[in-house]
Amino acid sequence: MNEITTIKPSSPKDWETDQEVRWCPGCGDYAILKAVQRTLPQIGATPENTVFISGIGCSSRFPYYMETYGFHTIHGRAPAVATGVKLANPELDVWIITGDGDALSIGGNHTMHLLRRNLNCQVLLFNNEIYGLTKGQYSPTSREGTRSPSTPFGSVDHPANPCAFALGSGARFVARGIDVHKKLPDVLKAAHAHRGAAFLEIFQNCIVYNDDVFAPFTAKPNAAANQLWLEHGEPMLFDKGTRGLSFDRDALALKVVDVTDGDWQAAGVLVHDQANRMIAHLLVEMGAGFPVALGVLYDNPAPTFDSAVTDQNLSASAGKTPDLQKLVAKGQTWMVNKQPRVE
Amino acid sequence: MATAVHKVTEAEANAHPPAEAIVVRFAGDSGDGMQLTGGQFTLSTALAGNDLATFPDFPAEIRAPQGTLFGVSAFQINFGSAAIETAGDQPDVLVAMNPAALKVNVEALKPGGLIIADEGEFGDRNLAKAKYDANPLEDGSLAKWQLLKLNISQLTLEAVKPFGLGNKEALRCKNMWTLGLALWMFDRERQPIVDWLKAKFAKAPELAEANIAALNAGHAYGETAEMGALGVAQVHVPAAPVEPGLYRTVTGAESISLGLVAGAQLAGLPMFFGGYPITPASAILHHLSRLKEYGVTTFQAEDEIAAVAASIGASYAGSLGVTSSSGPGIALKTEAIGLAIMTELPLVVVNSQRGGPSTGLPTKTEQSDLYQSVYGRNGDAPMPVVAARSAADCFDAAIEAVRIATQYMTPVMLLTDGYIANAAEPWKVPDMDGYEAFPVTFETDAPAEGEKFLPYARDEKLSRPWVKPGTPGLLHRIGGIEKQQGTGNIDYAPANHQAMTEIRRDKVAGIDVPDQEVTLGEETGKLVLVGWGSTFGPVHQAVRRARAKGLDVHHIHLRHIWPMPKNLGDLLRGYEHILVPEMNTGQLKTVLRDQFLVDAKPLNKVSGQPFRIAEIEAAIEEALSD
Numbered sequence: 014m015n016e017i018t019t020i021k022p023s024s025p026k027d028w029e030t031d032q033e034v035r036w037c038p039g040c041g042d043y044a045i046l047k048a049v050q051r052t053l054p055q056i057g058a059t060p061e062n063t064v065f066i067s068g069i070g071c072s073s074r075f076p077y078y079m080e081t082y083g084f085h086t087i088h089g090r091a092p093a094v095a096t097g098v099k100l101a102n103p104e105l106d107v108w109i110i111t112g113d114g115d116a117l118s119i120g121g122n123h124t125m126h127l128l129r130r131n132l133n134c135q136v137l138l139f140n141n142e143i144y145g146l147t148k149g150q151y152s153p154t155s156r157e158g159t160r161s162p163s164t165p166f167g168s169v170d171h172p173a174n175p176c177a178f179a180l181g182s183g184a185r186f187v188a189r190g191i192d193v194h195k196k197l198p199d200v201l202k203a204a205h206a207h208r209g210a211a212f213l214e215i216f217q218n219c220i221v222y223n224d225d226v227f228a229p230f231t232a233k234p235n236a237a238a239n240q241l242w243l244e245h246g247e248p249m250l251f252d253k254g255t256r257g258l259s260f261d262r263d264a265l266a267l268k269v270v271d272v273t274d275g276d277w278q279a280a281g282v283l284v285h286d287q288a289n290r291m292i293a294h295l296l297v298e299m300g301a302g303f304p305v306a307l308g309v310l311y312d313n314p315a316p317t318f319d320s321a322v323t324d325q326n327l328s329a330s331a332g333k334t335p336d337l338q339k340l341v342a343k344g345q346t347w348m349v350n351k352q353p354r355v356e
Numbered sequence: 357m358a359t360a361v362h363k364v365t366e367a368e369a370n371a372h373p374p375a376e377a378i379v380v381r382f383a384g385d386s387g388d389g390m391q392l393t394g395g396q397f398t399l400s401t402a403l404a405g406n407d408l409a410t411f412p413d414f415p416a417e418i419r420a421p422q423g424t425l426f427g428v429s430a431f432q433i434n435f436g437s438a439a440i441e442t443a444g445d446q447p448d449v450l451v452a453m454n455p456a457a458l459k460v461n462v463e464a465l466k467p468g469g470l471i472i473a474d475e476g477e478f479g480d481r482n483l484a485k486a487k488y489d490a491n492p493l494e495d496g497s498l499a500k501w502q503l504l505k506l507n508i509s510q511l512t513l514e515a516v517k518p519f520g521l522g523n524k525e526a527l528r529c530k531n532m533w534t535l536g537l538a539l540w541m542f543d544r545e546r547q548p549i550v551d552w553l554k555a556k557f558a559k560a561p562e563l564a565e566a567n568i569a570a571l572n573a574g575h576a577y578g579e580t581a582e583m584g585a586l587g588v589a590q591v592h593v594p595a596a597p598v599e600p601g602l603y604r605t606v607t608g609a610e611s612i613s614l615g616l617v618a619g620a621q622l623a624g625l626p627m628f629f630g631g632y633p634i635t636p637a638s639a640i641l642h643h644l645s646r647l648k649e650y651g652v653t654t655f656q657a658e659d660e661i662a663a664v665a666a667s668i669g670a671s672y673a674g675s676l677g678v679t680s681s682s683g684p685g686i687a688l689k690t691e692a693i694g695l696a697i698m699t700e701l702p703l704v705v706v707n708s709q710r711g712g713p714s715t716g717l718p719t720k721t722e723q724s725d726l727y728q729s730v731y732g733r734n735g736d737a738p739m740p741v742v743a744a745r746s747a748a749d750c751f752d753a754a755i756e757a758v759r760i761a762t763q764y765m766t767p768v769m770l771l772t773d774g775y776i777a778n779a780a781e782p783w784k785v786p787d788m789d790g791y792e793a794f795p796v797t798f799e800t801d802a803p804a805e806g807e808k809f810l811p812y813a814r815d816e817k818l819s820r821p822w823v824k825p826g827t828p829g830l831l832h833r834i835g836g837i838e839k840q841q842g843t844g845n846i847d848y849a850p851a852n853h854q855a856m857t858e859i860r861r862d863k864v865a866g867i868d869v870p871d872q873e874v875t876l877g878e879e880t881g882k883l884v885l886v887g888w889g890s891t892f893g894p895v896h897q898a899v900r901r902a903r904a905k906g907l908d909v910h911h912i913h914l915r916h917i918w919p920m921p922k923n924l925g926d927l928l929r930g931y932e933h934i935l936v937p938e939m940n941t942g943q944l945k946t947v948l949r950d951q952f953l954v955d956a957k958p959l960n961k962v963s964g965q966p967f968r969i970a971e972i973e974a975a976i977e978e979a980l981s982d
Binding site: 030032060061062064066076077079080081082083084085086087090092093094095096097098099100101102104105122123125126322325326329330333334335337338340341342343344345346347348349350 | 399402403405548598599600601602603604605614617618621626628630647648649650651653655657658659661662663665666667668669670671672673674675677691692694695699751785786787788824825826827828829830831832833834835836837845846
């Protein structure tokens with residue numbers, strides 16, 4: 014007989030701490046915090062089994078505002094700390110909160126290895142294309158020519174593409190969202206539902222140092238024509254269904270096609286297959302002249318690192334009884350019975 | 357304590373040098389299997405009941421060009437019927453497998469000592485590579501030593517002929533031929549080596565047979581050739597007087613690994629070990645990765661920082677986090693160690709020290725990370741430091757590090773060095789019942805309704821509660837930002853930072869460290885030698901010899917580098933002179949001066965080689981003549 018226990022469903026309020034939230038007024042982080050606090054009760058998460066782990070930066074203050082377990086670590090190292098937490102207790106639901114500088118500059122190495130190992134956790138990368146906490150220097154995702162205190166004549170290096178980096182690192186779940194967009198909770202849910210490392214890039218507006226950098230596709234007048242929200246099994250349509258993505262076989266590339274009277278089949282519009290890695294690569298690489306691909310770009314689970322480690326620990330221990338006394342006496346031993354003869 | 361501490365009889369203490377001690381050095385090309393030969397000779401020595409100490413000395417290159425001076429690999433063993441604590445100063449016997457091995461090692465040989473050289477390798481080409489103008493075996497330049505030239509290469513080829521090996525493979529058996537001869541010289545049993553060869557080559561029985569044939573042939577050569585005419589006699593070294601009990605040989609890396617496992621079990625915790633390959637620390641990762649049934653999870657991380665960060669994460673989740681490296685890797689871990697200090701989580705950081713700075717001398721020994729361990733972090737970041745004195749001592753030192761880490765919620769630095777990590781010595785197998793458990797109690801009780809859980813509340817040791825995520829009612833956040841006393845909430849207030857800094861300082865300063873005992877000698881006197889770590893052997897022997905000569909000299913060897921034993925200052929003030937031998941430029945000396953305002957004088961060696969007893973003896977005489 015199963016015992017029947019009544020679990021009181023939590024509300025977003027239950028996930029708020031008593032700490033004053035200290036982001037700048039109007040920061041996109043507020044919207045993300047609300048979206049997460051709204052989502053967790055809906056996915057059956059429990060505060061005591063949830064751990065938020067962050068690095069350093071504006072976004073990384075996030076754990077202080079979540080009524081869960083939390084660890085605000087050091088710059089760039091949240092994925093490594095999370096790996097230890099998850100291997101020590103695979104039952105915990107681990108969320109990594111990071112930013113573009115934290116995850117792709119100082120912590121790029123750890124992000125890569127977390128994704129290729131496929132640790133079962135969620136990585137929320139708040140991308141604002143700027144170093145906010147240190148007052149506005151350009152970041153690894155800043156566009157070429159970004160003027161900042163450290164690049165008064167414009168930055169000259171090429172920006173990193175977070176989702177392309179994630180795919181290249183072997184991520185099995187790659188998604189995108191926008192801080193204030195109503196679909197963010199859906200993407201969060203999909204990330205949580207994925208077993209393995211779920212990489213979610215969230216376009217987050219820094220109102221002080223990089224305001225409106227994403228406006229070309231997030232501002233209301235631009236949204237429809239520039240946002241492609243992907244749904245598994247659905248045609249890749251945008252601009253109110255008047256345009257879509259098709260595959261240009263000659264160029265081995267995507268192309269934008271017009272859709273007349275909703276007849277997307279006739280226009281050759283692709284149907285999104287979230288398990289197709291090649292499509293994901295094409296979607297994350299879309300540049301000028303294309304919409305921004307949003308939602309779940311890639312979702313194709315594989316065995317996780319934590320389960321592989323646990324399984325190997327178990328199988329290697331199977332049939333062995335730990336006996337410390339035997340362990341210290343292992344190897345070639347000899348007995349000294351009495352004081353030896355004196356010659 | 358359960359480590360093998362040898363009782364020294366009056367007669368032995370007065371013997372000078374220790375009775376019946378012999379130093380043998382095997383030297384050859386790095387491809388000649390000298391470390392293997394030395395290792396097996398060590399085993400047979402241990403089985404014969406001799407006390408022993410070893411010193412493996414090998415190049416940093418994986419395979420240096422054959423026959424070159426920098427490709428020479430050597431293994432030295434000192435064994436005898438008295439307590440042996442060093443690998444010996446000057447070899448009595450040098451086995452040189454090629455001209456380069458002879459050239460690099462012969463000057464260390466005692467006058468009158470025996471050279472056994474493989475003349476088959478002394479052709480023009482090898483002589484040129486070793487930069488010899490003439491063949492030293494022929495030109496009389498080795499006259500102050502006894503020389504035994506044997507064509508070991510040829511003798512080996514003949515011995516293994518029946519097994520149909522190729523020339524190259526056949527010559528690989530040379531080291532076993534040489535070992536056979538050495539076993540004859542010192543009256544040793546061959547059977548354990550035969551058993552070992554059979555096990556090692558279980559999948560290639562013909563190789564096992566060929567090696568055994570070479571071993572037997574070397575042994576038979578000693579027995580039948582008229583070696584006596586050459587001045588070579590069989591030597592029987594009687595067993596050393598050691599405490600009765602079960603013994604095994606152990607290297608520092610094995611002993612540390614076992615001690616960490618034992619410590620975790622005594623604390624009642626699973627262990628998480630995060631490591632990144634680095635010489636000479638990697639052996640600990642290798643050993644622990646085989647011990648999964650003891651609740652050990654090992655993680656080879658992407659870098660040193662990830663290794664320590666993951667270990668901190670594991671400690672946060674309720675395991676004992678352990679990480680290990682060598683100087684350059686510890687430098688990379690430093691910021692994360694500061695996080696463990698700030699978040700007050702248990703962590704053991706093993707530092708197998710090597711020559712520095714930077715990459716320095718990866719395979720050579722130094723004790724130059726003491727400042728790094730005690731002081732080397734940003735902010736006021738106190739951290740306990742424990743140092744092991746020998747391979748066997750690593751076991752107890754590791755347990756002590758785990759005890760402090762878990763009882764005081766703090767990272768602990770455990771210092772060993774390349775010499776301790778690689779050297780083998782006999783170890784009296786400890787009785788685990790003799791160790792007192794120090795079980796960890798996790799906080800599980802949720803506070804009463806209306807009250808808040810305080811993650812930075814303090815117990816009488818100033819230690820904070822350890823809560824496993826997953827525990828209902830105790831939700832809290834920690835991090836590297838300064839925290840409010842009690843609540844752990846972010847707090848930049850000036851008075852709070854002052855108070856928290858002082859609490860962190862006082863917690864570590866107040867750690868219960870056993871009072872310092874005098875290792876050899878009395879609590880007052882003319883001169884005391886204060887050592888730490890792997891210099892134990894030479895310092896101890898030198899003090900023993902000096903005392904046998906009637907000199908007023910004493911030995912104190914520290915395990916607790918930080919915090920220091922509470923009685924240490926008073927103890928040091930009981931001597932007229934203080935001499936601190938260290939394999940660095942005077943780091944402990946400076947800390948002792950700072951802590952106790954005593955006139956500690958340095959005795960330093962940073963050549964990458966351990967102290968010789970004679971060097972310390974000379975320093976003692978000089979210090980006493982002032």
